[in-house]
Amino acid sequence: MRVTKAISDNKEYNSFWSRLVSLTRKEIRQLLRERSNLAVGIGLPILMILIFGYGLSLDVKDAPIAVVLEDPSPMAADVVAGLELSAYISPIMMTSMHEAQRLMLAREVDGIVQIPSDFSRRLAAGNAQIQLLVHGSEASRATIVRNYINGALSQWALRQADRGTKGSAAAGTITVAERMWFNAANTSTWYLVPGLIVLIMTLVGAFLTAMVMAREWERGTLEALFVSPVRPTEILLAKIIPYFMIGMLGLGMCLLAARFLFEVPMYGSLLILLVSSMLYLLVALGIGLVISSVTKNQFLACQLALISSFMPAMMLSGFLFDLRNVPTVIRLVGHALPATYFMELIRTLFLAGNVWPLIFKNCAILTGYAVLLLGLARYVTRKKLD
Amino acid sequence: MNRAAPALIASAIHKRFLIKETGKTVHAVTDISLEVQTGSLTALVGPDGAGKTTLLRMAAGLMKADEGTLQVLGIDVTADPQAVQDRISYMPQRFGLYDDLSVQENLDLYADLHGVTQAMRKERYARLLEMTHLARFTDRPAGKLSGGMKQKLGLACTLVRSPELLLLDEPTVGVDPLSRRELWEIVQQMIDDERLTVLVSTAYLDEAERCARVFVLHEGKMLAEGTPGDIRQRALNLCYVATPAADQPPRVLQARLLDDAGSIIDAVPQGGAVRFIRRHEVDQQRLDALLDGALVAAVEARLEDGFMVLLREQHDLEPLDTEVLETAHHPKVEAEGDTNEVIIEVRNLVRKFGDFTAVDNISFSVRRGEIFGLLGPNGAGKTTTFRMLCGLLPASSGFLEVAGFNLRHARAVARRNIGYVSQKFALYGDLSVTENLEFFGSAYGLYGNRLRERIGIVMRQFDLKGKEVSPSGQLPGGFKQRLAMAVALLHEPAVLFLDEPTSGTDPQRRREFWRRITALSEIGTTIIITTHFMEEAEYCDRIVIQDAGKLLALGTPGEVRAQAHGKDSPLDMEEAFISIVGQSRQNNGNGPLAKETRP
Numbered sequence: 001m002r003v004t005k006a007i008s009d010n011k012e013y014n015s016f017w018s019r020l021v022s023l024t025r026k027e028i029r030q031l032l033r034e035r036s037n038l039a040v041g042i043g044l045p046i047l048m049i050l051i052f053g054y055g056l057s058l059d060v061k062d063a064p065i066a067v068v069l070e071d072p073s074p075m076a077a078d079v080v081a082g083l084e085l086s087a088y089i090s091p092i093m094m095t096s097m098h099e100a101q102r103l104m105l106a107r108e109v110d111g112i113v114q115i116p117s118d119f120s121r122r123l124a125a126g127n128a129q130i131q132l133l134v135h136g137s138e139a140s141r142a143t144i145v146r147n148y149i150n151g152a153l154s155q156w157a158l159r160q161a162d163r164g165t166k167g168s169a170a171a172g173t174i175t176v177a178e179r180m181w182f183n184a185a186n187t188s189t190w191y192l193v194p195g196l197i198v199l200i201m202t203l204v205g206a207f208l209t210a211m212v213m214a215r216e217w218e219r220g221t222l223e224a225l226f227v228s229p230v231r232p233t234e235i236l237l238a239k240i241i242p243y244f245m246i247g248m249l250g251l252g253m254c255l256l257a258a259r260f261l262f263e264v265p266m267y268g269s270l271l272i273l274l275v276s277s278m279l280y281l282l283v284a285l286g287i288g289l290v291i292s293s294v295t296k297n298q299f300l301a302c303q304l305a306l307i308s309s310f311m312p313a314m315m316l317s318g319f320l321f322d323l324r325n326v327p328t329v330i331r332l333v334g335h336a337l338p339a340t341y342f343m344e345l346i347r348t349l350f351l352a353g354n355v356w357p358l359i360f361k362n363c364a365i366l367t368g369y370a371v372l373l374l375g376l377a378r379y380v381t382r383k384k385l386d
Numbered sequence: 387m388n389r390a391a392p393a394l395i396a397s398a399i400h401k402r403f404l405i406k407e408t409g410k411t412v413h414a415v416t417d418i419s420l421e422v423q424t425g426s427l428t429a430l431v432g433p434d435g436a437g438k439t440t441l442l443r444m445a446a447g448l449m450k451a452d453e454g455t456l457q458v459l460g461i462d463v464t465a466d467p468q469a470v471q472d473r474i475s476y477m478p479q480r481f482g483l484y485d486d487l488s489v490q491e492n493l494d495l496y497a498d499l500h501g502v503t504q505a506m507r508k509e510r511y512a513r514l515l516e517m518t519h520l521a522r523f524t525d526r527p528a529g530k531l532s533g534g535m536k537q538k539l540g541l542a543c544t545l546v547r548s549p550e551l552l553l554l555d556e557p558t559v560g561v562d563p564l565s566r567r568e569l570w571e572i573v574q575q576m577i578d579d580e581r582l583t584v585l586v587s588t589a590y591l592d593e594a595e596r597c598a599r600v601f602v603l604h605e606g607k608m609l610a611e612g613t614p615g616d617i618r619q620r621a622l623n624l625c626y627v628a629t630p631a632a633d634q635p636p637r638v639l640q641a642r643l644l645d646d647a648g649s650i651i652d653a654v655p656q657g658g659a660v661r662f663i664r665r666h667e668v669d670q671q672r673l674d675a676l677l678d679g680a681l682v683a684a685v686e687a688r689l690e691d692g693f694m695v696l697l698r699e700q701h702d703l704e705p706l707d708t709e710v711l712e713t714a715h716h717p718k719v720e721a722e723g724d725t726n727e728v729i730i731e732v733r734n735l736v737r738k739f740g741d742f743t744a745v746d747n748i749s750f751s752v753r754r755g756e757i758f759g760l761l762g763p764n765g766a767g768k769t770t771t772f773r774m775l776c777g778l779l780p781a782s783s784g785f786l787e788v789a790g791f792n793l794r795h796a797r798a799v800a801r802r803n804i805g806y807v808s809q810k811f812a813l814y815g816d817l818s819v820t821e822n823l824e825f826f827g828s829a830y831g832l833y834g835n836r837l838r839e840r841i842g843i844v845m846r847q848f849d850l851k852g853k854e855v856s857p858s859g860q861l862p863g864g865f866k867q868r869l870a871m872a873v874a875l876l877h878e879p880a881v882l883f884l885d886e887p888t889s890g891t892d893p894q895r896r897r898e899f900w901r902r903i904t905a906l907s908e909i910g911t912t913i914i915i916t917t918h919f920m921e922e923a924e925y926c927d928r929i930v931i932q933d934a935g936k937l938l939a940l941g942t943p944g945e946v947r948a949q950a951h952g953k954d955s956p957l958d959m960e961e962a963f964i965s966i967v968g969q970s971r972q973n974n975g976n977g978p979l980a981k982e983t984r985p
Contacts, residue, residue, distance in 0.1 A: 015501050022498030026487065033486040033527075221482030224543070227446045227553075228499045229472045383467065386403070386449040 019230055023238030030212075031242050040208050041243075045200045045250040049257045052192050063110045063145050066100035067091040073120035079130070082156035083113065088148040110135050110145045190265070193258045194350040195319040198343050199310070200250040201277065205284025206291070206309035207302070209243045213292035214301035226383040236374075236381055240285050247281040258350070268349030272359055276349075279366040280342040284309065286373025293380040313339035338369040391460060393551045393583040394422035394445060399454035401440050401606075407860060414440040415451075416606040422551070422585050422599075427577055429594040430587040431693065432603035433892035434863045438587035439479060441603075442555050445585065446476040459550055475500075475549035479556050481540030485529025489520055489539055492528050496543040506547070514542040517572045532765030534565025541572060548576075554586040558593065560889045562763035562918055563960050564967055570596070589892050591690035600689070602696055609696050614689045621663055621691035624651070628680040629659040636660050637925050639680060641904050644897065649673055652694040652897065655924035657958055658944045663691050690893060697894055727754045729880055729912050730775065735784035737770050744770040746935035747784070752928075754880070757903065757913045759926035763967060767935040768916050769885070775914060776883050777801045789880045802830070805874030805882045809889060811866050815859025819850055819869055822858050823876065830877035844872035848902070864895050871902070875911070882906065884915045888922060900925050920960035933967045934974070 031037050067080055083091045092109065094100055103109045114131040122128045132149055134142045216222050225235070251274075258264040266273075287309050295301045314320065316330065317339040323331050334340050345362040348355050401415040415437040422428045430438045443449045445458055447467025456463050458470045483492055493514070497507055515521040518538040523531065528539060541557060554573070558566045570593065576582045586597070594600050595614050602609040602617065610617060630639045636655040643653035643662050649672055653662035660680075664673060730752040737745040745767045752758045762768045773779035774786060777797045786793040791800035813822045823844065827837045845851060848868040853861060858869060867887060874882060884903075888896045896919070904925065907913055915926070923929045924943050931939040931946065939946045943959060950962035957965065 018501065019499055022495055026484065026491070026495050029491065030484065030486045216482075219482055220478065220480045221484060223448065223478040223480075224476065224482050224540070225499070226448060227471050227474065227476035228496070229468075229501065230499050231468070383471070384448060384450075385443055 015229065016231075016234065020234050020237055023230070023234055024241050027212075027238050027242045031246070037208065037212065040211075041204055041246040042249065044203060045253055048196060048200060048203075049193075049254060049261075052196050053189055053257060053262050061088060062090045063088060063141075063148065064108065065089045065091050065145070065149065066103050066109045066112045067093050068097050068100050068112060068114045069093060069095065070097075070117040071115050071119040075120045075123060076115045079115060079119075079153070079156055082159070083149070083152050085155075086148060086152045089145070089152065104133065104135060107135065107137075110141065111149065113149060189262045190351060191347070192319075193254065193262050193264050194346045195317075195343060197251055197254045197277065197346055198280070198313055198317060198319065198339055200254060201247050201281050201342075202284050202309050202313040202339060204243060204247040204250055205281050206288040207305045208246070209239060209285050209288030210292045210301040210305040211298055212243075213239055213289055214295060214298045217292065217296035218298050223385065226385075232381045232383060233378060236289060236377060239289065240282075243285060243288075244278075244281055247284070248278070251277050251281075264350060266350050267353035269354050272354065273346065273349050276342065276345050276359075276363055276366065279363060279370055280338065282370040283338045283342075283366060283373055286370060286377050289377035290373060290380055293377065309339070312337050313343075316340070317343040319343060338366060341365045390424040392421040393424045393459060394420075394585065395455075395457040396420050396441075396445075397455050399441070399444065399451045399456055401437070401444065401449065402452055405860065407857065413606050415444075417454075418603070418606075418608050419454075420601050420608070420611065422583060424583050425581040426598040427573075427584045427586070427596065428599045428601070429597035430585065430601050430603060431589070431591060431594045432609070433589075433697070433894055435605060436603035436892075437606040438603060439555055440606075442476070442553050442585070442587055446474065446553055447471055473549065474551040474553060475544040475547075476553040477540055477544045477555060477557055479559060481537065481543070483528040483536060483540060483543070486527060488525050488527055489531070490524040492539060492543055493546060497546040500547045502547045510546060514545060517568075517575065518542050519568070532763075534561050534568075534764040537561050537565065538569060538572070541569060545572075545576060548580045548582065550583065552576075552582055552584045554584065556587055556589060558588065558590060560886065560918065562766075563920055563963055564763045566590075566918075567964065591688070591693055591893065595689045602693060604697065604700060609700070617689055617692035617696070618687045619692065620695045621651075621687035623684070623687075624663045624666065624695070625661065625685050625687045625691050626664065626682050627656065627659050627661050627685050628677055628682045630678075630680045635927070637904050639678070640925075641901060642678075643676055644901060646672075646676055649676060651698050652691070652893075654897070654921065656921065657924070657947065661685065663687075663694060694893060728752070729754045729789055730758075730914070731785065731787040732775070733785040735771070735774065735786055736782045737767075737774060737779065738782045743935050745774070745781075748930075748932070748935075748937040750930055750937070750940055752881075752912060752914065754912055755907055755910045756927045757907050757915065757925060759923050759929035760914065760916045760932065761920070761923055761929055761963060762932035766932045768932055770935075771932065772883065772885060772914070772916060776804055776806050778806075802877065803880045805871075805877070805879040807867075807870045807874045807882070807884045807887060809885045809887075811859075811870065813858050813866075813870060813873060816857055818855045819845075819858055819861070820854045822869065823873060826873045827876045832877060840876050840878070844875055847875075848872040863891065864898065867891075867895075867899065868902075875906075879911075881912045881914060884913065886916050886918065888917055888919055896922070920963050921958065923959045923963075931963060931966055933970055936970070938966050938970050 031041070065083070067083065069076060069080060080091060080093070083089060091113070092103075094103075097112075097114060100109070100112045100114075104112055112131075112133040114133070116129065116131070119128055119130070130153065132146065134146050134149075216225075222235075255273075259266070288305060291304050291308070292301045295304060312333070316323075316334040317337055318334065323334045323340065326334070341362040345359065345366075348358055397419045399415055399418045400413070403412045403414055404410075405412055418437070418441065430436075430441060432438055440449065444451050444456055445463065447458075447463045447470050450464050459473055461469050463470045484495070487495065493511060497510075502510065515524065518535075518541070520535065520539060520542065523535070528536060531539060537557065541554075544552065544554075552573075557573075558569055561569065573582075573584060573586075574596070577584060586593070588594055597614065599611070600614055600617055601611045610620075628639060628643075630636055636659055640653045640655050640660045640662075643650045643660060649665055649668045651663040651665055653660055655661075728751045732751065733749045735745055735748050736743065748771065760768050760771060770779065774781050774793070775788065777788070777793050777800055780797075781794065788800045789803035791803065793800050814825070817825065820841070823841045824837065827833075827840060832840055845854075848871060850865070850869060850872060853865060858866065861869065871882075871884075888899055891899070900922065903913055903915070907927075917923070923946075926943060928940070928942055929946055930937055939949050941949070946966070947957055947959065947962045950965040951957050
């Protein structure tokens with residue numbers, strides 16, 4: 001009796017594998033033959049790498065700044081020299097505040113640094129002030145320019161301190177941007193390219209998978225497939241395997257681009273990066289499969305995948321906006337997203353190194369999400385039409 | 387020896403659906419009990435919405451019955467659907483072939499899933515490909531097959547191994563007679579060779595004729611069951627054929643008979659005459675008056691006759707509302723000009739797609755008020771011809787004139803004279819009936835009083851009263867089609883184009899539909915129609931038969947029948963069609979050889 005049971009188990013085990021192989025083969029063929037799949041799976045990631053790597057940059061180079069020098073003292077000239085040293089600002093010297101304001105209104109300069117006539121006198125008294133006006137119409141550019149100028153000024157203050165002069169007055173108002181800690185060159189490409197990996201994985205995992213699975217529901221191809229020995233798990237696995245490979249291909253492209261095209265340094269372990277990427281890819285696939293099985297409609301699945309995974313991964317995961325600087329509600333939403341944890345993890349791995357507590361915590365969260373979402377996908381994908 | 391246990395036993399099955407949009411519950415299946423004997427062919431017949439598909443889906447374990455028990459191969463399908471699905475095969479109405487995969491790859495997929503061994507495959511594939519005539523196309527992607535070929539491939543995929551029960555859901559819907567015959571030959575051969583147990587649902591009554599047992603469903607309830615003979619019995623001694631005088635088209639007599647619901651159960655044109663079923667208690671004098679001296683001969687009842695008798699016995703079945711059709715007789719639309727005026731002129735029409743010639747040099751003309759039928763197998767170029775006539779597709783070369791406007795130069799003007807009803811429901815499902823009429827009316831440039839007046843007329847003409855505010859998408863099938871026709875006729879076009887309007891509909895609805903069409907043609911509307919039901923060609927004044935882009939036959943139904951097989955052997959239209967298309971293919975040496983016509 002036990003022997004026959006073992007044999008039938010073995011038979012069932014074999015047919016599981018042959019069905020899975022057959023379904024996966026079918027999936028890969030479809031993937032390779034349908035041009036739109038390839039466009040989204042491979043074309044779009046390449047395009048995104050180029051756009052985000054070259055086209056989109058948060059850096060500001062040679063920002064024109066009007067410097068109104070009202071104090072003729074050598075100390076003030078020294079401050080200006082400090083500004084001139086910076087590669088990010090190009091100071092334009094002028095003598096009247098009126099003229100500087102005109103340039104500012106004409107949008108010819110991004111900011112004004114005014115060194116008042118009593119600068120050196122007050123510096124000696126320990127409460128020197130420099131006025132900084134920044135053109136705020138483009139908030140992020142304004143912030144960057146302000147940071148550059150602050151940086152340049154603080155460097156001057158530090159040099160003064162080195163020389164033993166009482167020059168720390170200007171430095172008192174200066175804060176150093178935290179992000180510059182791990183981005184010494186202050187290149188936003190370093191910052192964006194690791195984030196791109198998150199976007200591309202979300203795109204392939206959630207968006208593309210949701211579409212191809214919903215297509216099966218919509219075209220009725222599942223109805224005939226259901227009435228066969230196929231198990232829902234096999235159908236899901238056959239979808240996961242090829243799109244997992246496409247996702248890993250995207251990861252590979254990003255890593256190569258990061259290393260050789262943009263020369264982003266990588267301080268952490270490549271192995272951990274690969275493992276955590278796989279985890280996140282499973283999470284994204286889970287989202288895609290749940291969405292498609294619930295909507296059973298390509299258009300709806302496409303919209304939903306975009307709104308619930310891709311857009312939040314772009315806007316709310318800290319990819320573009322630092323989550324620490326957003327309203328509490330949005331921060332909470334951001335922290336409910338698996339993308340946020342992967343984003344944090346991958347940036348840390350690239351730019352900071354193996355920060356073990358963070359690695360353990362975020363990997364655990366991602367594993368939790370993966371188990372939850374894939375389990376949910378299995379639960380909602382049933383051989384049922386009503 | 388004991389008889390094998392039934393393959394399927396349903397007892398007192400109920401299934402209800404909640405329609406989300408309206409919040410109403412629909413009884414799709416009510417108290418159905420049936421048995422399918424092992425090794426036999428059993429049919430589910432019934433009009434749209436009878437519950438055929440729901441019943442098959444429950445048997446396949448894709449839906450759960452709300453009440454009752456359903457045993458398939460001795461297994462409770464509700465409790466263990468997978469055990470049933472391991473052993474049966476099911477061909478849904480829309481078989482989901484993978485369009486990107488080739489014929490061979492589709493077959494391989496299903497063979498893998500059903501665990502067919504390599505050794506078994508070799509023999510099985512050879513046989514299936516031979517029967518389906520797909521052997522030459524194994525490398526072709528399924529998406530590039532014609533409708534009939536797709537259907538045959540779908541059947542082949544469900545037959546990659548010999549299932550213990552085969553469920554077929556309307557396998558021949560939208561398939562031309564040639565492919566239809568081939569599909570049935572495959573099923574029949576499988577039954578003969580492998581004692582296959584088959585449960586098939588169908589709207590074609592002649593297909594049910596070959597089944598051992600027939601279950602007639604109507605609105606989810608079982609109306610009758612028995613052998614085809616049992617069902618035929620109900621129309622015993624009630625069936626006749628009346629041949630009208632030579633100068634009278636049969637459809638006039640047919641319409642007259644059908645309108646007198648008190649005496650006549652059913653009437654259809656057939657081979658130049660009218661076949662009708664009289665009521666049991668008919669008044670002979672009244673019948674004689676109706677027949678108006680036509681030659682009458684009694685004929686044997688068919689399954690379809692028995693089915694029509696059954697349907698008419700249903701008290702809730704509405705007979706054709708002749709009053710509605712009356713309104714069509716006093717319309718604002720008056721026949722303009724005489725009936726000999728040529729309204730569509732086609733000369734040497736060619737349409738090429740790349741190096742493939744879809745329509746190959748065809749010429750014909752249509753007169754005002756004619757009902758003109760385009761017939762042909764799937765992929766014959768019907769749809770392409772149709773689209774060119776409607777101005778939806780430009781011609782590659784040739785002359786094409788509709789209502790006096792050349793479609794090559796004045797497409798927009800010509801289109802204003804055209805009403806088009808597509809095969810699929812192409813109105814806005816979430817707009818109400820009135821909103822759809824208002825929108826399409828204004829799209830055709832109608833407004834104000836004129837628009838209101840036209841909407842009032844078509845609402846009466848197509849019996850849409852009482853449905854004004856219903857969302858169009860939730861109307862029953864027949865209503866949807868009537869609404870689509872009402873929309874197409876709002877702007878009083880000279881020509882109405884109908885693309886396979888009766889595909890997948892039951893006989894009752896087809897009668898209603900054709901009664902309306904004949905009424906429309908009487909008031910001067912020209913009708914161009916495509917159909918797969920060959921007997922429907924008898925309603926037409928003239929027909930063309932197309933295959934492989936070429937025009938094979940043109941003339942009245944009688945002329946076309948005569949062309950097929952001399953004058954002596956009386957062929958019905960389907961046999962004539964198969965003979966003409968088969969002959970042409972044999973001469974050209976392409977496609978499957980012509981099949982012997984039935985004796």
